[in-house]
Amino acid sequence: MIVSSFVAAALLLLPSAPASSATGPRPVEPVPPPVAVRADPALLHRAGTQARVPRTVAAPPRLSARSWLVADAATGDVLAARDAHRRLPPASTLKTLFALATLPGLPAERQHTVSEHELRGIGDGSSLVGVREEVTYRVADLWRGVFLSSGNDAVRVLAGLNGGWDATIRKMQATARSLGAHDTRVVSPDGYDAPGQVSSAYDLAVFGRAGLRNPDFARYAATPYAQFPAGRWSFGIRNTNRLLTGADGVRRYPGLLGVKNGYTTHAGHTLIAAARKGSRTLVVSVMNPRQGGAYAVYEEARSLLDWGFAAAPHARPVGSLLPPRAALPARAAAAPQPARSPRSPAAAPPGRPAPGAPPTDAVSVATLPTGGDGGSGDGSLLLPATFVGSAFLAAGALWWVRRRSTR
Incomplete structure (x- = not known):
């Protein structure tokens, strides 16, 4: 069979009369589309x-906050930011990290009767939901106390159920690192002012985005009102996130998914907010506005959300909220892959530009080579090359035999 193949190939290579009709050009193999350098x-x-x-799109709003960030919650693409990694006190927005670290291990329907010692150590002036000793609560009740009333008393009880205050700090720190949030240092899980406790607009946005992917977290964060047990009766509580409730003269933001606000004397006002408009969800973080009063944090978050929804279809990311290991660029020698949609959740996160790439303030585009890494290195081309060489030899032999027969 191999000899027959050689002969057939040789006959094809023999000189022949011109063909009666010319064959068309070989179809060009499709070239993979350019891959954007993030x-x-x-x-x-x-x-x-x-x-x-682009110049046709408005620049981000000028805000008084010391630090802020706006990102696409689906892809993790950061659309704009100011001093994103500046380390500042987070106040009660740190409760989002507390929830990420402890929610999975505490079943919502678990019941617990609070003892006196569990409420010790709460800082002076702390926000409280009204947890009382000798009253039995469901874990879900306590979480509503955390998210709606920012209750440091509820945090104390949940931390005790999670293994204690120190164990919770370690777990929160490990959770932050696993999410790529390296600016955060936890000292007090409830966000109460403590020496050395810091986070950043970047890290808070990471926590907000991660929380939206947890159904329990997302449900608590979006709850505007609830009833809180007090033994044989209960009382109403309201979410302190004014963008969610529209309280105190702050207009409710359409499509708001909530998340968490905070305030301490040292931190000022802080906020993580998320909203959905059509098929797009944005998450913003705002830390310590210096103008506009107590509710400026909501208005500055509103400005970021408005800008983000308008600019998102045109903006190029300036970073990513994805964890570092997911943000590693693909091996330069890897075979080219079709470009993904910029809004795809699996879109490749940012990596450092290749040598010679345009400056980072420009939209960089690189076209990957169409030939893979330049060779397989496993001898896969050896066999076809052998066939071709043999065919040429066979063709030469047949031509010589025909020449002699003609003579």
Whole structure:
């Protein structure tokens, strides 16, 4: 069979009369589309505002907050940020990390009767939901106390159920690291002012995005009103996130999914907020506005959400909320893959630009080579090359035999 193949190949290679009709050109194999080079993650470590939008799109709003960030919650793409990694006190927005670390291990329907010692150590001036000793609560009740009333008393009880205050701190720190939130240092799980306790607009947005992916977290964060047990009776509580409830003269934001607000003397006002409009969900974080009063944090978050929804279809990311290991760029020699949609949840996160790439304030595009890594290195081309060489030899032999026969 192999000899027959050689002969057939040789006959094809023999000189022949011109063909009566010319064959058309070989179809060109499709070339993979260009792959966008995502933003250098170091861009978010720069001071000032970072954004990449065409001139036809408005620049991000000028805010008084010391630090802020707006990102696409589905892809993790950061659309714009200011001093994203600046370490500042987080106040009660740190409760989002507390929830991420402890929610999975505490069944919502579990019941617990609070003892006196569980409420010790609560800081002076703390926000409280009204947990009382000798009263039995469901874990779900306590979580509503955390999310709606920012109750440090509820945090104390849940931390006790989670293994204790110190164990909860370690778990929160480990959770932050696993999410790629390296600016956060936990000292007090409830967010109460403590020396050395810091986070950043970047980390808070990471926590908010991760929370939206947890159904229990998302449900508690979006609850505007609830009843809180008090023994034989209960009382109403209201979410302190004014963008969610529309309280105190703050207009409710359409499509708001909630998340968490906070305030301490040292931190000022802080907020993580998320909203959905059509098929897009945005998450924003705002830390310590310096103008506009107690409710400025909500209005500045509103401005970021408005800008984000308008700019998202045109903006190029300046970073990613994805964990570092997921943000590693693909091996340069890897075979090209079809480009993903910028809004795809599986879109490749940012990596450092290749040498010679355009500056990070420009939209960088790189076309991957169409030939893979330049060779398989496993001898897979050896056999076809052998067949071709043999065919040429066979063709030469047949031509020589025909020449002699003609003579």
